[in-house]
Amino acid sequence: MIMGPLGSGKTTGSVQRVFDQMCEQEPDKFGVRASRWVAVRNTYNQLFSSTIKDWCELLHNEKVRLGKFVKSPLPTHYLHFRLPDGTTVKSEMMFIALDRPDDANKMRGTQITGFWLNEVKELSKEVIDMCDGRHGRYPDNCSWSGMIGDTNAPDTDHWYYQFAEELKPKGWKFFRQPGGVIRKKLPGGGHEWVENPNAENLHNLRKRYYIRQVPSKKDSWIKVNLANEYGSVSTGKPIYEENWDDVKHVSKYPLAAIPSFGRLMLGFDFGRTPACIIGQLMPNGKLRVVKELIATGMGIRKFMDEIVMPSLKKDFKKFPIKDIEAYGDPSGTAKSGNDENSPLGILNDEYNLTAYPTATNTPLRRWESVGWFLDNDIDGHPAFELGADCHVLKKGFNGGYQFRRLNVSGEKYSEAADKNSYSHPHDALQYLCQGAQGEINYSWRDQHIDASAYKQTVVADSVTGY
Numbered sequence: 001m002i003m004g005p006l007g008s009g010k011t012t013g014s015v016q017r018v019f020d021q022m023c024e025q026e027p028d029k030f031g032v033r034a035s036r037w038v039a040v041r042n043t044y045n046q047l048f049s050s051t052i053k054d055w056c057e058l059l060h061n062e063k064v065r066l067g068k069f070v071k072s073p074l075p076t077h078y079l080h081f082r083l084p085d086g087t088t089v090k091s092e093m094m095f096i097a098l099d100r101p102d103d104a105n106k107m108r109g110t111q112i113t114g115f116w117l118n119e120v121k122e123l124s125k126e127v128i129d130m131c132d133g134r135h136g137r138y139p140d141n142c143s144w145s146g147m148i149g150d151t152n153a154p155d156t157d158h159w160y161y162q163f164a165e166e167l168k169p170k171g172w173k174f175f176r177q178p179g180g181v182i183r184k185k186l187p188g189g190g191h192e193w194v195e196n197p198n199a200e201n202l203h204n205l206r207k208r209y210y211i212r213q214v215p216s217k218k219d220s221w222i223k224v225n226l227a228n229e230y231g232s233v234s235t236g237k238p239i240y241e242e243n244w245d246d247v248k249h250v251s252k253y254p255l256a257a258i259p260s261f262g263r264l265m266l267g268f269d270f271g272r273t274p275a276c277i278i279g280q281l282m283p284n285g286k287l288r289v290v291k292e293l294i295a296t297g298m299g300i301r302k303f304m305d306e307i308v309m310p311s312l313k314k315d316f317k318k319f320p321i322k323d324i325e326a327y328g329d330p331s332g333t334a335k336s337g338n339d340e341n342s343p344l345g346i347l348n349d350e351y352n353l354t355a356y357p358t359a360t361n362t363p364l365r366r367w368e369s370v371g372w373f374l375d376n377d378i379d380g381h382p383a384f385e386l387g388a389d390c391h392v393l394k395k396g397f398n399g400g401y402q403f404r405r406l407n408v409s410g411e412k413y414s415e416a417a418d419k420n421s422y423s424h425p426h427d428a429l430q431y432l433c434q435g436a437q438g439e440i441n442y443s444w445r446d447q448h449i450d451a452s453a454y455k456q457t458v459v460a461d462s463v464t465g466y
């Protein structure tokens with residue numbers, strides 16, 4: 001199997017490999033080198049638009065004629081030609097797509113020498129297993145039989161990754177080509193993509209083939225298709241696809257919170273990529289989201305000290321800190337009200353916010369909370385308004401926040417949100433919406449305050465010697 005970036009010569013190499021094998025098959029007593037091959041692709045469309053096209057570009061065109069090509073019942077190239085040594089090559093290459101179960105059935109009884117699995121990451125493990133059990137049955141004196149495959153980098157939860165990097169099963173070989181671009185670390189953290197002088201097949205590609213594609217592409221796409229790193233290209237299903245309307249839900253301008261209209265509400269997502277979403281519930285029940293604060297690689301105290309508190313003091317100075325409500329994930333705090341190191345405890349005790357865990361953190365409930373505001377109108381206007389400068393939330397709503405597409409053919413998605421740069425602020429927004437709907441565990445805070453007051457008393461007592 002070979003894994004490489006776009007344009008690295010994988011397909012050309014695969015065609016060449018199969019062709020070599022056809023020519024190198026030991027001749028029988030009549031001097032005939034017979035073999036039968038199958039090229040597999042996941043859809044009929046791709047089979048015709050690329051696999052067959054690529055094959056014919058090299059082996060069946062105006063300049064090269066080695067036999068005849070028939071389109072039905074299965075697209076098949078019958079190669080039949082003499083080699084300089086007087087022997088004859090007599091091979092078939094059948095092209096099969098898996099979205100036509102009929103075609104796969106037609107192959108069933110056939111004796112096969114080997115398979116070419118084109119874009120192997122698009123094929124399910126069941127297909128690979130099926131193929132693996134069927135080669136080597138023709139001809140009787142098979143010189144080589146087996147499967148070859150070419151692919152772009154799959155995700156790390158793909159069977160290919162597991163095989164190539166972990167299991168490394170006997171009898172399999174995995175080749176990994178250098179990327180067309182590589183990461184160059186930037187002084188302030190992060191990276192930029194630069195040309196890789198060690199990339200393969202550069203002399204057959206247009207100048208700057210790889211680097212030219214960088215500016216217009218998403219990082220996740222570059223990583224997989226150009227850099228040849230394991231990963232997933234976000235092609236998932238937007239979580240709020242049904243509810244979200246960019247035109248309707250995003251305000252024309254950045255929004256400001258208005259003190260006389262009610263209290264300020266913060267939704268928090270804790271962890272090393274913390275996010276805080278600031279909103280205000282209007283007297284009529286409409287939720288306005290006015291600010292997103294997002295960081296990476298920080299704990300809660302640093303996030304509060306460097307980002308959240310400065311913003312509260314600067315942008316929301318008319319709101320007394322103790323009246324600001326914060327909502328977050330109930331996990332870890334709901335049970336032990338006296339854990340003063342829980343993030344919500346820290347918000348309460350060290351930053352004087354009025355912090356509550358929400359009543360539940362099941363994803364479905366959280367999405368429903370947001371969905372409620374998105375779906376409903378109040379006084380003829382949407383119940384949800386997003387400030388124009390909340391760019392990350394907005395991109396998330398427009399598709400960045402998504403169910404991950406599963407690596408099987410057909411449209412199937414995982415039931416959990418993909419963890420990415422949009423998921424953290426969106427998690428925070430969900431807690432904010434739950435808070436705005438009053439879906440809060442009030443008793444946690446009472447217990448927590450009682451417990452920390454008790455602790456303070458004990459500390460005070462021990463200091464004074466009582």
Ligand SMILES: Nc1ncnc2c1ncn2[C@@H]1O[C@H](COP(=O)(O)OP(=O)(O)O)[C@@H](O)[C@H]1O
Nearest residue numbers: 004005006007008009010011012013201204205
């Ligand atoms: N050995 C080669 N000689 C000449 N051109 C090649 C050779 N290998 C690949 N190419 C050309 O390089 C380009 C990319 O090759 P291709 O096999 O389609 O790459 P991949 O399948 O990895 O995307 C094609 O235009 C192909 O014709």
Ligand SMILES: [Mg+2]
Nearest residue numbers: 007010011012
């Ligand atoms: Mg290719």
